[in-house]
Amino acid sequence: MKTVRIAAAQTPEYREDVEAALTCALEVIRQAEAEGARLLCFPEGFLQGYLTEPEAARRAAMGLASPMFKAVTNRLAAAGPMIVMGMIESEGEALFNTAVVIEKGKLIGRYRKAHLLKGERFFQPGTEAPVFTVDGLRFGINICYDTGFPEAARKVALTGASLLVCCANNMMPRANAEKFRDVHNAARGERCRETSLWLISADVTGEREGRIGWGPTAVLNPAGDVVAQLPLEAPGLLVFDIESEP
16 A cells, blocks of 8 residues: 655744745745655644634735735745645635645645634635545545534545545633643544544644644544644644555
């Protein structure tokens, strides 16, 4: 059985600073290339920040056909791995919490977050569960809170995918972060057991205005076991080999 090397970035949080986010991304991409990764996942809202203020989100949003987004993909044209990156997308007047899939600077597709927290209700929910393939490995995407809902992972499993890629941002007030510290992987493990999917997550780390992000950035197997995880509270790159279709 052939294996595919996948990777996930645990990064600082960048808010309304696309240049800083891209500078970070390019450095992580270089590390992932050196490790031979073919798929690289970034956190939720990575490009412009996980912005839950409607005015800030609208100010930062990009249409996928816009010159601003084209400038982003041009910066990623030399990247070796296929990239899954969280961003704030605009389409007309609608805003979406989106993960884009980019290969060699070309937009391959997108996934829009389907399950929205109370503070995200100015986003429109996504309805589709696209499937993507890298070196024979079929994968779908969930974004953070989506993994709390069995149907979100089930939609991915029904596409014939074997991997669920989870872009996340768990920057929370410290009391909430403590409360949920061990909950994220537990919930994701349930989704793996229900669907027999592998899962890789990418999350943010650091502190901001009384909030803290620990991660976790991890790989879970179809039994729901954590088989690889980065240390909490530090940026890093998680690399893992997963079996693809023969």
